[in-house]
Amino acid sequence: MRRSNIALTFAVIIAAGCSQQGFPASPSVTNVPRAAASQRLRDAATYKNLYSFQSNPDGGSPVGEFASLDGKLYGATMHGGNNHDGTVYSILPGSKESVVYSFPGGADGALPEGGLWTAKGKLFGTTRAGGLHDAGTVFVIDPKSGQRLAYSFKNAPDGDAPVGDLWGFPNDALIYGTTSFGGEDNVGTVYYSDPSKNFEDVIYNFKMKRDGARPLAGLVLMNTTLYGTTADGGAYGFGTVYAIEMGGGERVVHNFRGPPSDGAAPQSQLAVMDGKLYGTTPHGGSANGGTLFMVTPNGTEQLLVNFKRASGSAPVAGVTVYNKTLYGTTSRGGSADAGTIFAFSSGALTTLHTFKGSADGREPLSRLTAFNGVLYGTTYAGGTEGRGTVFALTP
Secondary structure, rough: OOHHHHHHHHHHHHOOOOOOOOOOOOOOOOOOOHHHHHHHHHHHOEEEEEEEEEEEEOOOOOOOEEEOOOOOOOOOEEEOOOOOEEEEEEEOOOEEEEEEOOOHHHHEEEEHHHHHHHHOOOOEEEEEEOOOOOOOEEEEEOOOOOEEEEEEEEOOOOOEOOOOOOOOOOEOEEEEEEEEOEEOOOEEEEEEEEHHOOOOOOEOOOOOOOEEEEEOOOEEEEOOEEEEEEEEEEOOOOOOEEEEOOOOOEEEEEEOOOOOOEEOOOOOOEEEEEEEEEEEEEEEOOOOOOOOEEEEOOOEEEEEEOOOOEEEEEEOOOOOOOOOOEEEEEOOOOOOOOOOOEEEEOOEEEEEEEOOOOOEEOOOOOOOEEEEOOEEEOOEEEEEOOOOOOEEEEE
């Protein structure tokens, strides 16, 4: 089950909407300075479709954020490959794609859904399924030799079904992540792992109630604290932004209230800019089309955008900070209901590209990656074979 579908399951009660009040209104985007800023972003942006996946042997349904290593971008596909259980692949900016590893399923792992992380010349990632206990794996791959080592999750009270992107220190093989199930209450964990040594330990077990449940996103570090989101739980049942101290203590930063005054069911990794955290929710907001929000470490939250279907809706991926501007995607909406690429700057939302749903791609689910002045991303579907695409946006 894709992250977008998992969140839909958690958010069944969202569609009816709620009537909570008291959150800051979204900034107006109609004044002249903001309109001029939007036009400059729109005029400067250049979009290019780089590659269409074929499923076999190159993979299909790309997911997760790219990682860069030795002048190449590395990513994962959830399906396709020689055994139809997903791949790790590399792609050059000029569009040449190569399979680094094709997952055989079973004890080796299957269905990689999160983004990759690089450290010490290696690639780190996760599979949602497979492993020795069919609870997923966290793995490390040497892209030069193809050698792969992995840790197999063991189900509750260990983690189960990791789907979020990974985070770690650049020169350390110890990585941090989340699992969407497992833990003492089977509603998810935060963990750290060194898969090369078959080591993993749970830092925090979510409890479903006020602390949140079902973390579908990875973590981000600000100062000495890790921040993330849960798609469920919290005080109102619409998910949370939470903080994890490196020693393991957890606190809720923000409880989402749901529509119409707040977002719901966040599943994206947060971004940091100027001491604040930025993220998206695929549900909630005034039109229940999702939101773009800002929250401070002490819990002050502001909605920046209420997404609507006509201009893009249901942002599953998080935003990327580039040149003091937030760039992101919506998985739906736009003229073909196939998603959009947007920028947010100076209080204004600008649509930079509208996916057409055919060879152009549809349903972008992964966060954009800034690499050598270009933003790279993927679509889960569409392309010439309907198996997804890799694209580039030059801002």
